[in-house]
Amino acid sequence: MAGAIGRAAVRALYAELALHPKPGLVSPLDSGSHDDMDMGTFLRSLFALRGYFRAIAAAGAEGADFPTLRELGITAERRMLAATGGVNTHRGAVFGLGLLAAAAGWRMRRGRTLRGNGLGATAAALWGAGILAAAPQAPDSHGARAVTRYGARGARQEAADGFPTLFEVALPALDRALAAGADPERASVQALFSLMAVLEDTNLLHRGGPAGLAFIQAGARRFLDRGGVFHAEWRDEALALHRACVVRRLSPGGSADMLAAAQFVHGLRERAA
Numbered sequence: 398m399a400g401a402i403g404r405a406a407v408r409a410l411y412a413e414l415a416l417h418p419k420p421g422l423v424s425p426l427d428s429g430s431h432d433d434m435d436m437g438t439f440l441r442s443l444f445a446l447r448g449y450f451r452a453i454a455a456a457g458a459e460g461a462d463f464p465t466l467r468e469l470g471i472t473a474e475r476r477m478l479a480a481t482g483g484v485n486t487h488r489g490a491v492f493g494l495g496l497l498a499a500a501a502g503w504r505m506r507r508g509r510t511l512r513g514n515g516l517g518a519t520a521a522a523l524w525g526a527g528i529l530a531a532a533p534q535a536p537d538s539h540g541a542r543a544v545t546r547y548g549a550r551g552a553r554q555e556a557a558d559g560f561p562t563l564f565e566v567a568l569p570a571l572d573r574a575l576a577a578g579a580d581p582e583r584a585s586v587q588a589l590f591s592l593m594a595v596l597e598d599t600n601l602l603h604r605g606g607p608a609g610l611a612f613i614q615a616g617a618r619r620f621l622d623r624g625g626v627f628h629a630e631w632r633d634e635a636l637a638l639h640r641a642c643v644v645r646r647l648s649p650g651g652s653a654d655m656l657a658a659a660q661f662v663h664g665l666r667e668r669a670a
């Protein structure tokens with residue numbers, strides 16, 4: 398079971414990486430707004446993280462407490478940095494997707510369904526207090542500074558609350574687009590823009606301040622209001638926002654992490670069905 402969860406997590410991260418167009422983000426097309434990483438950096442990181450997602454799913458199944466999960470996360474982050482030469486490729490995913498893999502282990506071991514927001518509710522109930530109580534590993538990280546400076550919610554708050562943006566925004570957008578006939582690629586782009594329109598992404602706050610975050614949210618909103626991936630010119634419109642992000646050096650990394658999380662939950666549900 399833990400092996401299947403681990404494989405689903407890596408598959409979801411690969412699907413996020415392979416997807417394009419993705420505004421400002423690294424994809425097979427180009428490195429977006431990043432000069433320190435490309436597709437190869439992400440693939441090396443992914444390779445280094447294979448064992449982690451299986452291990453954290455197994456720990457979750459055993460009912461591990463948050464400090465135990467955190468130790469696994471810190472070790473994985475170290476392995477990621479060694480594989481990338483110090484570049485932060487998957488920090489948000491090690492944390493968020495790691496917690497969701499642990500929650501999947503806990504629920505599957507106990508015969509609970511993965512429907513609705515079950516995985517988020519489990520993560521919040523078992524580890525929410527621990528997440529908020531843990532001292533930030535790096536109090537001067539880009540994310541921590543954006544949280545303090547702008548009062549943003551950030552990755553920790555999102556996880557401690559049971560990933561509301563994932564379960565209330567990303568997964569419904571993905572499901573609706575698939576039900577309306579979009580292929581997995583278009584449905585994923587729709588889910589990504591739905592996330593970008595609402596997420597308080599500390600990556601964007603760090604790189605562009607409140608104006609940078611507002612720029613992305615408005616651009617994504619406009620794309621969705623015109624019909625999103627159901628608009629005939631959707632690819633050109635998404636590429637136009639991509640180019641505008643690259644000019645401004647903006648990259649919605651938090652939305653990319655949450656898209657991978659949505660693909661992970663969706664994939665697990667498909668296999669369980």
Ligand SMILES: CC(C)(COP(=O)(O)OP(=O)(O)OC[C@H]1O[C@@H](n2cnc3c(N)ncnc32)[C@H](O)[C@@H]1O)[C@@H](O)C(=O)NCCC(=O)NCCS
Pocket residue numbers: 466467468469470471488489490491492493495496533534535538539540541550551552553555596597598599600650651652654655
């Ligand atoms: C909690 C983490 C994410 C640190 O976050 P921090 O606030 O310091 O921000 P940092 O800039 O380092 O990275 C945060 C990443 O989260 C993502 N993110 C940003 N905003 C959001 C958001 N609103 N929602 C979800 N993800 C987001 C981005 O990809 C970003 O890169 C994590 O790096 C950490 O402390 N790890 C220690 C090990 C740990 O707790 N592991 C747990 C394993 S379960």
Ligand SMILES: Nc1ncnc2c1ncn2[C@@H]1O[C@H](COP(=O)(O)OP(=O)(O)OP(=O)(O)O)[C@@H](O)[C@H]1O
Pocket residue numbers: 413414421422423424431433485486487488489490539600604648649650651653654
């Ligand atoms: N496809 C992707 N392309 C780029 N970033 C992604 C992608 N998928 C996820 N991310 C997330 O975005 C984060 C990278 O953002 P960024 O490079 O701005 O972080 P940083 O190292 O904190 O800042 P900086 O590079 O500005 O010093 C990663 O931690 C990762 O979680």
